Amino acid sequence: MEKKNYKDTLNMPKTDFPMRGNLGNKEPLIQERWNEMDLYNLVQKKNEGRPKYILHDGPPYANGSIHAGHALNKILKDFVIRYKNMSGFQAPYIPGKDTHGLPIENALTKKKKVNRKAMSVADFRELCRNYALEQVSIQKEQFKRLGVLGEWDNPYITLDKKFEASQIRVFSKMVERGLIYKGLKPVYWSPSSETALAEAEIEYHDHVSPSIYVAMPAVDTMSKLPKNTKFLIWTTTPWTIPANLAIAVGPEIEYVLVEVDSSKYLIGKSRFEALTELLNWSEPKILQNIFGWELENMTYKHPLYDRVSPIILADYVTLEDGTGLVHTAPGHGEDDFIVGQKYGLGVFCPVDEKGCMTEEAGERFKGLFVEDCNIEVIKALDELGVLLGRFDITHSYPHDWRTGKPVIFRATAQWFANIDSLKGEILQAIQTVKWYPSWGDVRLSNMIKDRGSWCISRQRVWGVPIPAFYTEKDTAILDPKVIEHIAKIFEKEGSNSWFKKDAKELLPKGYTHPDSPNGIFRKETDIMDVWFDSGSSHHGAMMDRGQPYPADLYLEGSDQYRGWFNSSLITGVATENQSPYKTIVSHGFILDGEGKPMSKSKGNGVDPNKVNKTLGADILRLWVASVDYQSDVTLSDNLLRQVSESYRKIRNTIKFLLGNIYDYNDELDRVDFDNLGEIDKYVLIKTNNLVKEVLAAYDDFRFDVVYRKVTNFVTFISSFYLDPAKDVLYIEKADSLERRQIQTVIYKILDTLIRLLTPIIPHTTSESYLHIPNIKEKDVYLLDMPKVEEYDTELEKLYDDFMELREDVLKALEDARNEKIIGKSLKAHLVLYPKGKVANLLEKINVNLAQIFIVSKLDIKTEGFGKYKGNDVSIDVYVAEGFTCNRCWQVVPEVNEDGICPRCQEVIKN
Numbered sequence: 001m002e003k004k005n006y007k008d009t010l011n012m013p014k015t016d017f018p019m020r021g022n023l024g025n026k027e028p029l030i031q032e033r034w035n036e037m038d039l040y041n042l043v044q045k046k047n048e049g050r051p052k053y054i055l056h057d058g059p060p061y062a063n064g065s066i067h068a069g070h071a072l073n074k075i076l077k078d079f080v081i082r083y084k085n086m087s088g089f090q091a092p093y094i095p096g097k098d099t100h101g102l103p104i105e106n107a108l109t110k111k112k113k114v115n116r117k118a119m120s121v122a123d124f125r126e127l128c129r130n131y132a133l134e135q136v137s138i139q140k141e142q143f144k145r146l147g148v149l150g151e152w153d154n155p156y157i158t159l160d161k162k163f164e165a166s167q168i169r170v171f172s173k174m175v176e177r178g179l180i181y182k183g184l185k186p187v188y189w190s191p192s193s194e195t196a197l198a199e200a201e202i203e204y205h206d207h208v209s210p211s212i213y214v215a216m217p218a219v220d221t222m223s224k225l226p227k228n229t230k231f232l233i234w235t236t237t238p239w240t241i242p243a244n245l246a247i248a249v250g251p252e253i254e255y256v257l258v259e260v261d262s263s264k265y266l267i268g269k270s271r272f273e274a275l276t277e278l279l280n281w282s283e284p285k286i287l288q289n290i291f292g293w294e295l296e297n298m299t300y301k302h303p304l305y306d307r308v309s310p311i312i313l314a315d316y317v318t319l320e321d322g323t324g325l326v327h328t329a330p331g332h333g334e335d336d337f338i339v340g341q342k343y344g345l346g347v348f349c350p351v352d353e354k355g356c357m358t359e360e361a362g363e364r365f366k367g368l369f370v371e372d373c374n375i376e377v378i379k380a381l382d383e384l385g386v387l388l389g390r391f392d393i394t395h396s397y398p399h400d401w402r403t404g405k406p407v408i409f410r411a412t413a414q415w416f417a418n419i420d421s422l423k424g425e426i427l428q429a430i431q432t433v434k435w436y437p438s439w440g441d442v443r444l445s446n447m448i449k450d451r452g453s454w455c456i457s458r459q460r461v462w463g464v465p466i467p468a469f470y471t472e473k474d475t476a477i478l479d480p481k482v483i484e485h486i487a488k489i490f491e492k493e494g495s496n497s498w499f500k501k502d503a504k505e506l507l508p509k510g511y512t513h514p515d516s517p518n519g520i521f522r523k524e525t526d527i528m529d530v531w532f533d534s535g536s537s538h539h540g541a542m543m544d545r546g547q548p549y550p551a552d553l554y555l556e557g558s559d560q561y562r563g564w565f566n567s568s569l570i571t572g573v574a575t576e577n578q579s580p581y582k583t584i585v586s587h588g589f590i591l592d593g594e595g596k597p598m599s600k601s602k603g604n605g606v607d608p609n610k611v612n613k614t615l616g617a618d619i620l621r622l623w624v625a626s627v628d629y630q631s632d633v634t635l636s637d638n639l640l641r642q643v644s645e646s647y648r649k650i651r652n653t654i655k656f657l658l659g660n661i662y663d664y665n666d667e668l669d670r671v672d673f674d675n676l677g678e679i680d681k682y683v684l685i686k687t688n689n690l691v692k693e694v695l696a697a698y699d700d701f702r703f704d705v706v707y708r709k710v711t712n713f714v715t716f717i718s719s720f721y722l723d724p725a726k727d728v729l730y731i732e733k734a735d736s737l738e739r740r741q742i743q744t745v746i747y748k749i750l751d752t753l754i755r756l757l758t759p760i761i762p763h764t765t766s767e768s769y770l771h772i773p774n775i776k777e778k779d780v781y782l783l784d785m786p787k788v789e790e791y792d793t794e795l796e797k798l799y800d801d802f803m804e805l806r807e808d809v810l811k812a813l814e815d816a817r818n819e820k821i822i823g824k825s826l827k828a829h830l831v832l833y834p835k836g837k838v839a840n841l842l843e844k845i846n847v848n849l850a851q852i853f854i855v856s857k858l859d860i861k862t863e864g865f866g867k868y869k870g871n872d873v874s875i876d877v878y879v880a881e882g883f884t885c886n887r888c889w890q891v892v893p894e895v896n897e898d899g900i901c902p903r904c905q906e907v908i909k910n
């Protein structure tokens, strides 16, 4: 007799959902489908009337292809936007682009070899604009490829006419509040770029500088010190010696007068030993002690010039290095400038914009670049016999982040925003913001506390002009009415009109000023710091588009504490009296597999565009979800491979779930909770717990928790529920209650998983959703997050205890397998000897134990002990005796002539 093939009688999984993701090829097609149905706007429309959730996009700089850091940022934002849109909010996403500034000027002159001098400023700016727009469109496509949905065709761009007009209106409001002024002030100045730099444009690198000790001869010691006293100072910038206008001492610091050979030097007492050794003093004698406060108003003569200057007091003087007497040049240092203001020292700055000494430095130094001037100053001091020591010192020194060259402090006429008068308000505003991570408020508060005035002018051309005019007497005109007139011009013609028109054409018709009797005016040539551009986006991009102020969230890299978070907060508080954001989330930087920063030049970066094409954007997105992004994170091909492995598990589970609901209709076939088996109920409760935990994690921006919870859950249900469920799903009658019970649960698991994962791997969940029978929506993104249900906790507790018993049983089966007692667990016959807790538990639960442990036979004995010991249970494992059923592969006592067990006979009868 021919053996019957019973395979056809099994309910084997059926689905077209492919096992392989093939994401690199498939994602663009999925995105095309999203575009065709206009998914972004469908979602916005669906959420119409819900409270708005505004994540305001920090505009990335439009220069070059996107790198991994951009991808991390945009993907995190997409997580938030998608989650909020599925959680009771309407969360629009308007991407921004930062388009002004030096890098674009440099790209044109250096990369594209544009000869700036051969064209007008307006024409050069036109080239900058075109270049920026090209970059915007390149980056737009790359961002979209990550699966980020938003108003890509309606972004905000800082070079946009309306944005520019809005920006100078923000500036005007600050003028009105009296916060804008022009002053001479030392600022970071880059001789290599010939411009002032913002703090955010500074990088610290090690630099070798000359370290010199100079004796300044006293003039008036107010009878407290001998007349031939010399004040010993120290500096690592000898080129600032010509600009020396004072020596600062600490009021509480103790100083000593030391006699070396026949000279008398004043130094900090605790520096005595260090200086004795460093300067090779033989037999130095301490003649006298004196406190810093007693030195105030003594005078000394500048060794190089016929100039007498005072000793002054300053709190920042320390004895960590140097001599305890601080060389003070108000034109070349922030602290020096501030203390100089207090003592009325004036600002002296004999250095020009190229970093060369001016005539004011004297004939000997005139025209020398600062570093060459160092050498010449040292020589001059040595000739005069006042140089007591000269060394090299390697220290951390500020550099221009773009040219990589050292910067200097240089006093120039600049436009400033006065932060001091706003500081209290800003610090208060910081307290109203929620910070992720929590140290964000301290970080930003400290930066604001330490911040001097904000220098907002730049001596460049590619930016928004400062809308100021000058009279015939050179008085500056900053008039809100005039600025509003300019804003209207910008709105129509863009800011290039400033460079195309002369002052008269820009000023309101018939404008007069008493300082310009002849009606002649000059326009400002400086442009605004680009941080003012992006820093006013709460007006230009949010409020002007009808979005509320403040935004719910700003989410950027941790470098933005000194950048965008900072500048937006200042302009926000200055114009709206409160913070522009309610919440800040910051992320770290991306390091390579060895923990080193990624850089183009080192070639150790992972290119997100390449990953999108090979592994797929969902893998990159899953990686973003897997890391603790609030610190620095590592990214390497190896890590992506690990994430791909997790992805494969998720995908296979989804495929299994899809495969077993092909004949299930959730509306018609769903089994009520009360009619489910206990294990089914338990799994539903665990699924509900997952929902609870994942939603909380999303609310807390902890995507790594989402990732961990979901991957753990997938592992848990696969082995605990889905593997044993095959015995029912495949074997039992298709429409049997037992099978429908499990289908009810796996449908719920599938539905839950793909909703929960839609913010993270939207391509995959979108694809999965379309394979579910009887779906109602065009895309899973049009659904909401699963609801949290209330369940009785008693059953959960029982089965949590059962999980311990399960561990012991699996361990026993594993041991028996290792001892070659059994092969597959389905061939096993288990005997349990429960005691105490376990005996108690087994009385209370109602479950098919053989099925859940995937064995053919299971007995429970109240007497005796088994070979394998567990917690309140011992276990024996035997080979099940009997015949293997040809259909279900269970070992049973009897089978019919076709080799089929009674259970299977019953199933196939119909």
Ligand SMILES: [Zn+2]
Binding pocket: 885, 886, 887, 888, 889, 890, 900, 901, 902, 903, 904, 905
């Ligand atoms: Zn069977």
